[in-house]
Amino acid sequence: xxxxxxxxxxxxxxxxxxxxxxxxxxxxxxxxxxxxxxxxxxxxxxxxxxxxxxxxxxxxxxxxxxxxxxxxxxxxxxxxxxxxxxxxxxxxxxxxxxxxxxxxxxxxxxxxxxxxxxxxxxxxxxxxxxxxxxxxxxxxxxxxxxxxxxxxxxxxxxxxxxxxxxxxxxxxxxxxxxxxxxxxxxxxxxxxxxxxxxxxxxxxxxxxxxxxxxxxxxxxxxxxxxxxxxxxxxxxxxxxxxxxxxxxxxxxxxxxxxxxxxxxxxxxxxxxxxxxxxxxxxxxxxxx
Numbered sequence: 001x002x003x004x005x006x007x008x009x010x011x012x013x014x015x016x017x018x019x020x021x022x023x024x025x026x027x028x029x030x031x032x033x034x035x036x037x038x039x040x041x042x043x044x045x046x047x048x049x050x051x052x053x054x055x056x057x058x059x060x061x062x063x064x065x066x067x068x069x070x071x072x073x074x075x076x077x078x079x080x081x082x083x084x085x086x087x088x089x090x091x092x093x094x095x096x097x098x099x100x101x102x103x104x105x106x107x108x109x110x111x112x113x114x115x116x117x118x119x120x121x122x123x124x125x126x127x128x129x130x131x132x133x134x135x136x137x138x139x140x141x142x143x144x145x146x147x148x149x150x151x152x153x154x155x156x157x158x159x160x161x162x163x164x165x166x167x168x169x170x171x172x173x174x175x176x177x178x179x180x181x182x183x184x185x186x187x188x189x190x191x192x193x194x195x196x197x198x199x200x201x202x203x204x205x206x207x208x209x210x211x212x213x214x215x216x217x218x219x220x221x222x223x224x225x226x227x228x229x230x231x232x233x234x235x236x237x238x239x240x241x242x243x244x245x246x247x248x249x250x251x252x253x254x255x256x257x258x259x260x261x262x263x264x265x266x267x268x269x270x271x272x273x274x275x276x277x278x279x280x281x282x283x284x285x286x287x288x
Contacts, residue, residue, distance in 0.1 A: 004203065112125065113125060153195045165189075172239070181225040217275055232287055
């Protein structure tokens with residue numbers, strides 16, 4: 001089995017992906033910011049990146065590092081660049097200059113899409129610093145043998161203090177909090193469980209290039225919230241549909257339509273991705 005270095009393993013996706021890959025039989029070394037990981041390192045620094053990769057000698061590197069707070073990326077471009085771009089440049093620089101051939105999986109975002117229609121991989125629209133720095137990170141990854149996975153995910157978080165969208169909807173409805181959900185923001189996420197399975201498949205088959213990785217038949221975030229709550233018989237009387245332009249708490253523009261065409265991934269990997277309605281049903285079971 002290929003030896004995997006999982007970078008950013010203590011985050012929301014990594015905390016599920018790491019145990020899943022180990023269950024699949026992969027030897028996994030985890031990197032993170034705290035003692036829950038096997039190793040820690042500041043990958044904005046090239047020498048620490050070199051040390052980490054030389055110490056682990058991986059066949060495959062899966063990079064999950066990212067500054068995902070859109071407002072923080074806008075107010076602190078240097079920090080966004082260091083985390084979303086510089087780390088990927090350092091990882092790819094080290095991997096390209098070592099004797100052993102390694103393969104890089106870089107997990108990116110659907111946030112680089114906007115506008116009407118179903119977005120294929122070439123339909124990039126940069127609307128803020130988060131999207132810009134994530135896209136620059138993709139370009140750094142693509143200098144070597146790699147797969148860039150543009151994705152979004154839902155599901156129960158295993159990280160204390162970090163809520164997913166489904167966590168937030170569940171908590172808000174269970175507590176009968178008054179919340180607003182966006183009727184004009186569309187996406188097609190996968191569950192964390194399905195995304196972990198697909199990353200395992202990518203590790204095994206090692207396709208090259210950029211791939212959209214999501215579910216079929218996306219919907220608005222408002223429709224998602226109501227469908228998810230209904231699946232769990234949660235009260236929705238305090239949940240209000242609004243347009244994102246009405247949200248005074250949003251400081252920075254966010255894309256309205258991030259629904260991705262996932263046909264390239266399905267064709268190259270010879271796999272059928274799930275419907276979003278099915279993913280909602282499966283995710284709800286984790287909250288019962």
